Amino acid sequence: MNRLLSFLILLMLPAAALAFCDNGNLHVERRSYSGAKAGIYRLLLTDKQGTAYSLKHPARFLSRKSIERRRRQGLQVDSTDLPVSRQYLRQICRKGVTLVGTSKWNNSVLIQCGDSSLLATLSRLPFVKDCCQVWQAPDSVEQYRRHTRLQNRFMAWDSVPSSRYAAAERQMEVLAGKELHDMGYVGQGMTIAVLDGGFENADCIPAFAKTRLAGSHDFVYPPSRSIFSETDHGTKVYSVMASNAPHVFVGTAPGATYWLLRCEDQQSEQPVEEDYWAMAAEFADSVGADLINSSLGYTEFDRHLGDHQYHQMDGHSTFISHTASMLARKGIILVNSAGNNGMGPWKKLSFPADAEDILTVGAVTSTLDNAPFSSVGPTQDGRVKPDLMAIGSPTHLLSGRGTLIEDMGTSFATPIICGLMACLWQALPSFTAVELMDLIRQTGSNCQHPDNIFGYGLPDFKKAYRIGRERESGTKGTR
Numbered sequence: 001m002n003r004l005l006s007f008l009i010l011l012m013l014p015a016a017a018l019a020f021c022d023n024g025n026l027h028v029e030r031r032s033y034s035g036a037k038a039g040i041y042r043l044l045l046t047d048k049q050g051t052a053y054s055l056k057h058p059a060r061f062l063s064r065k066s067i068e069r070r071r072r073q074g075l076q077v078d079s080t081d082l083p084v085s086r087q088y089l090r091q092i093c094r095k096g097v098t099l100v101g102t103s104k105w106n107n108s109v110l111i112q113c114g115d116s117s118l119l120a121t122l123s124r125l126p127f128v129k130d131c132c133q134v135w136q137a138p139d140s141v142e143q144y145r146r147h148t149r150l151q152n153r154f155m156a157w158d159s160v161p162s163s164r165y166a167a168a169e170r171q172m173e174v175l176a177g178k179e180l181h182d183m184g185y186v187g188q189g190m191t192i193a194v195l196d197g198g199f200e201n202a203d204c205i206p207a208f209a210k211t212r213l214a215g216s217h218d219f220v221y222p223p224s225r226s227i228f229s230e231t232d233h234g235t236k237v238y239s240v241m242a243s244n245a246p247h248v249f250v251g252t253a254p255g256a257t258y259w260l261l262r263c264e265d266q267q268s269e270q271p272v273e274e275d276y277w278a279m280a281a282e283f284a285d286s287v288g289a290d291l292i293n294s295s296l297g298y299t300e301f302d303r304h305l306g307d308h309q310y311h312q313m314d315g316h317s318t319f320i321s322h323t324a325s326m327l328a329r330k331g332i333i334l335v336n337s338a339g340n341n342g343m344g345p346w347k348k349l350s351f352p353a354d355a356e357d358i359l360t361v362g363a364v365t366s367t368l369d370n371a372p373f374s375s376v377g378p379t380q381d382g383r384v385k386p387d388l389m390a391i392g393s394p395t396h397l398l399s400g401r402g403t404l405i406e407d408m409g410t411s412f413a414t415p416i417i418c419g420l421m422a423c424l425w426q427a428l429p430s431f432t433a434v435e436l437m438d439l440i441r442q443t444g445s446n447c448q449h450p451d452n453i454f455g456y457g458l459p460d461f462k463k464a465y466r467i468g469r470e471r472e473s474g475t476k477g478t479r
Contacts, residue, residue: 040113041113041134043122045107045109052086063286065191066287084104097111098111101219133305154403158249164250172416183427188255193259195277197296199262200234201402208239211243212256212257219279227260231266232401241415249396274351281327290333297353313351314354315355325358335358335418336353336361338375349379357437361386361392362392364389368391374453387437388455388456391416392416395412397412417459428468428472440459440461442464
């Protein structure tokens, strides 16, 4: 995630607006890196021979909910779902390296190695197709001075007795999301995985007390002592969907079940974070997530190790986008932020916002004009991006202190859409992931002439529900 561009957004804001950008981790210092100087490498394997698993018995490596999600959408478990061969992993580890993780969809292995001469030996293994470095030990790392103190109750002036949604009212009503809630569709029965860099205090903020939290996991190496003491960026994202504090702040899917997954390393920006992202996405699939909210994106890395180029923006050329483009084929809807590059030299989407069959979300202002920082499309192969827009300049949300604030970025527009997509899917359970994404694009305010700035525009969830119901009735009538 490009922290420099996020900081530039803050610099461009008027002084009055800065008061609302309550980032508990804004004060950043650097310190010498004290960890191992060993690098991390990605090995791509040729096949999965010797795996202990079989496609005939998917329950051994996928949850019941994951299998049911595929069955409901007419999708088959395939060879990409099989775990990486344990036989190959044993042979790799015998060479004296440390196993960091694996990606079954990419058939890849992450290893830590302090002796670069071992890489030549690993490359000669008959089942190793390619090897590249994805992490270098830095000289120094960013260290946040966390001064966040949890606030156990809202201020009296935060309450709006006349409105259940209060601060969230505007960002809900412009998408006709309240109508779904009024009909009882609040995301119940749907599971959302939130991929981010940390979820400070998300385990104890009172507004989440009624939220169904299925669990959490850390994919960053080495893992944090607690994802709930890391950055509050994920907490802010989570709050837009999961918060349930009537008359103060109610999120877009307060009835959904959540997994909080850390895959962004806040200390540096390196390609290995794309591997962590892939591991988190696969985990989300395996535990049965229906949707993934990812407010992360990558373009440029420290020391320019593996920087991405415009010509790669085709949904498949980068490791992370290739992975993201597989999600719909697993029956999962990925809702990903477009990025905040609009006012910088890059300007275009960050990766994996270019992926196929996902919903890429840009940001608009409260007056529904395009936010100038919101990244633009199209993709290199000509697909319209972003897909949809939501209020992100600014978005009302909760900070890691549990306070009601405003913050800016496509990161926060994204969960508005993701939460409402969960509600819509609850209402239209017969739709596949691809069908539901196509449906919501068709309701966009700009759907008659989608472009590379506004995409299909602001979606209308009430209209999507009505059209979806009509289609379901028509389908039943032909049977």
